[in-house]
Amino acid sequence: MPFDATEDLPDDALLARFADGDAVAARILTLRLTPRVMAHAYRLLGNRTEAEDVAQEALLRLWRQAPVWRAGEAKVSTWLYRVVANLCIDRRRRARGGSVPIDAIPEPEDGQASAAEQMQDRARADALQSALDQLPERQRQAVVLRHIEGLANPEIADIMDVTVEAVESLTSRGKRALSALLAGRQEELGYADER
Amino acid sequence: MPMSDKDQDLDGLGAFFDAARAHSPAPSPDLLARVLSDAEAEQVWITRRAQAATEAPRAGLLEQLYRLLGGWPAMAGLTTAIVAGVWIGTALPEGVSSGAEAAYLVDITPEAVFELAGDF
Structure with a gap:
């Protein structure tokens, strides 16, 4: 099948083709899934190098799972979110205390703020990441899946193996903690302009 | 966007989540x-x-x-037996077709031949 036609196939169909030795499916899945997996790992770890290692490991596990993948039983993305979370939790437990304190976030440089809406947005993203790094693991995972990845609560509950009510509780507590952590930064990061 | 704008405005985190999505690490x-x-x-x-x-x-x-x-020892014995069997099977007819051995083999139970013949 040509690349263009294969490109539109859903993840599980591509995975079946991958297991049959289709090189085009391997390339499409790599280009489609690596950015998602990498971004999710980064949000859970706050470290780019480690996030890349986790992304590679998670996808290697997916390739190995391909021959026995049962289409329709689980979404590939749901499976990957779960594997990434487990790998990230393992790494954080091994290297406890490696997160960047919120005070270490680079401050926007004086005199450049007016010219740098892009920089301000970047600073917000960095500030949020640093605050996320300080949340308990489960709260961080729930907040990232809900508010950055944009998943619905039932899917998050499936990924985290908890009830929907537990997801709501985790996201609620996580957001309260984030608000508290970012309270002192909202004005300087331009949050006051958004109200 | 996963939440309504109103929800995000209430907790003050909407701009941060938007920024995080806009700056996903590639x-x-x-x-x-x-x-x-x-x-x-x-x-x-x-x-x-x-x-x-x-x-x-x-x-x-x-x-x-x-x-x-039984593994290789048994396979070696089995192979020897097969080779010997083949050798005997091919060599024996030539040996019994000549001389006194052939006469001995023919005459050894002549009465059995008559008894069998008498049944008919």
């Missing part, structure tokens, strides 16, 4: 190359395992017979 070319390399290597293994699985039943039967007979 995978490096090196990571993409490593992932694709893993994928291609794994495809080779998957293909080899699938081929091995189709050949396994035949190899498995031979393996089972070999083990059932």
Whole structure:
């Protein structure tokens, strides 16, 4: 099948083709899934190098799972979110205390703020990441899946193996903690302009 | 956007989540190359395992017979017996077709021949 036609196939169909030795499916899945997996790992770890290692490991596990993948039983993305979370939790437990304190976030440089809406947005993203790094693991995972990845609560509950009510509780507590952590930064990061 | 704007405005985090989505870290070319390399290597293994699985039943039967007979010592004895049997089978008719041995073999139970003939 040509690349263009294969490109539109859903993840599980591509995975079946991958297991049959289709090189085009391997390339499409790599280009489609690596950015998602990498971004999710980064949000859970706050470290780019480690996030890349986790992304590679998670996808290697997916390739190995391909021959026995049962289409329709689980979404590939749901499976990957779960594997990434487990790998990230393992790494954080091994290297406890490696997160960047919120005070270490680079401050926007004086005199450049007016010219740098892009920089301000970047600073917000960095500030949020640093605050996320300080949340308990489960709260961080729930907040990232809900508010950055944009998943619905039932899917998050499936990924985290908890009830929907537990997801709501985790996201609620996580957001309260984030608000508290970012309270002192909202004005300087331009949050006051958004109200 | 996963939440309504109103919800996000209430907790004051909407702009931060928007910024995080806008600044997703992109995978490096090196990571993409490593992932694709893993994928291609794994495809080779998957293909080899699938081929091995189709050949396994035949190899498995031979393996089972070999083990059932007792491994290589038993196979050596069995081979010797087969060779000896073939040699005897091909050499014996030539030996009995000549001389006194042939007469001895014919005359050894003449009464049995008459008894059998008398039944008809």
